[in-house]
Amino acid sequence: MSVLVYTENWDGKFKKLSFELVSYATKVASLLDTSVTAISIGKVEEAELAKLGIYGASTVLSADDGKAGGLDNQLYTSIISAAAEKTGARAIILSHNNSGKALAPRLSVKLAAGLAPGVTALPESADPFIVSKKVFSGKAFSRVKINTEKVILTLAQNSFELIEAGGTASVEPFDGGLADVAVQTSIKDIQKQSSKVLLTDAETVVSGGRGMKSGDNWQPLEQLADLLGAALACSRPVSDEGWRSHDEHTGQTGKIIAPNLYLAFGISGAIQHLAGVSSSKFIVAVNTDKDAPIFEAADYGIIGDAARVLPDLIKEIKTAKAQ
Amino acid sequence: MKLLICISNVPDTTTKVRFVNDNTAFDTNGVQWIINPWDELALTRAMELREDASSGIEKVTVITVGPAAAEPTLRKGLAIGADDAIRVDAEVGDAYLVASQIAEVVKKDNYDIILNGIESSDYNSSAVGGMLAELLDRPSVSAVSSLRLDKGAVVINREIDGGKEEVSVPVPFVAIVQKGIAKEPRIPAMRGIMMARKKPLQVVPAAAVEPLTEFLDFTLPTPKEPCKMVDADNVKELVQLLQNEAKVI
Incomplete structure (x- = not known):
């Protein structure tokens, strides 16, 4: 068993959001009495991947075979679900950002795992799995019960603090059986917003x-x-x-x-x-x-x-x- | 080409939310129901595309999952210009249940492009579109802020975290759309409202699907402390409060 966390990278670098996610996943893992594995897709240097260990990841799977370019929802879903199966993930955690919102619902269907999207706090119990989320655009909160053995959570941005667990992560290459998946999304043009602070990340x-x-x-x-x-x-x-x-x-x-x-x-x-x-x-x-x-x-x-x-x-x- | 626009029937966004039955259910008493704002933009864009004869779109269908009480919202979709409507007669469980019901309809009667709003303004799950795409094994593109059909080729702009991309995907696919997809939602004209009454609205029985999640209960946020007012001529005090009390600068 494990808790799997998908850590997106930006030009090969992680940011605060990634470390928040790993911190959160580490707390969920201690609730489930297991450890955290992170899955990274695309080219990230080993030293950068190892940083995830500081926040509690014990293993980092690096899927970097050159095929995974920009975000293709089917390809990325395949890689993350292969990692979930390999590690026997009980919980899969993503950010509630654009890519997390694109991938988590697909993973939910593929893995038959109930999804609690946009959670803002730790689960209150693991069995039954109950976690709180905002509803009605923040006008209320609801306790969501997930009825499946495997669960998927997307964490709302800036809702959890960084916790340095002080460990080290072992980095392993991960194949993920990509050969069978056709990339359907072709990216024609990218305009990066590089100079300014990103609105959804900003403090x-x-x-x-x-x-x-x-x-x-x-x-x-x-x-x-x-x-x-x-x-x-x-x-x-x-x-x-x-x-x-x-x-x-x-x-x-x-x-x-x-x-x-x-x-x-x-x-x-x-x-x-x-x-x-x-x-x-x-x-x-x-x-x-x-x-x-x-x-x-x-x-x-x-x-x-x-x-x-x-x-x-x-x-x-x-x-x-x-x- | 046939387009399917998935519509969620939601409380008007100005609704003051209340709960009943020991806070386990949303109080629908006196609530005005609307087309979920992002779904309304998706439908508006579908109408714009169909008006361009070269787009090759023959039909725009609106679909919702829910009880008969959701029909006025579907009729509004017809009044905006959709050709026909489908209501899957199921209680709305979770996003998985909704996506599964729509997937069953699409498996029987193929649609080439399916549009979903990026979230619904009631339960904020942002999940139906992605789940539907996976159930149908189709490509999905999320956070779509523009969608064009250029001689049969699909040109999409999407937002990624930290930028924008222009992408293309093969038909059939699911697009999960956000702000920008259409400028302003269309308001039904009187003629549209009259015509909507005669357009077909098909009711489909629910498929046997169990939800994966359930909402146990609801709570309202605790009221905030009153706002501390600072005199406009004493901005220094605000800076001190932000520095020493809130500790945010």
């Missing part, structure tokens, strides 16, 4: 709403984001108006995020917007309307015009950082 997010009055007024938000190492986000009207790209839309139909700090400028806080940001650990709201619903969700608030507050805020943060 701090600076966000603007209709109260910013125009897309031309984003410069102070950009400056604040740079200062804090933050990602930029926006509310739906802003992306609908074309002031900012759809990629930055945060809310029910856009991106769901859970940063440590979410700074909302000129955002009234419609229920659909709050659905996307309510998991933030701290919310700061700046809005001219004292009755705006954003203040019910916020931890700290300023009633005022974002355009006037922002320069002061940037100045004060610079001063604070200089000390």
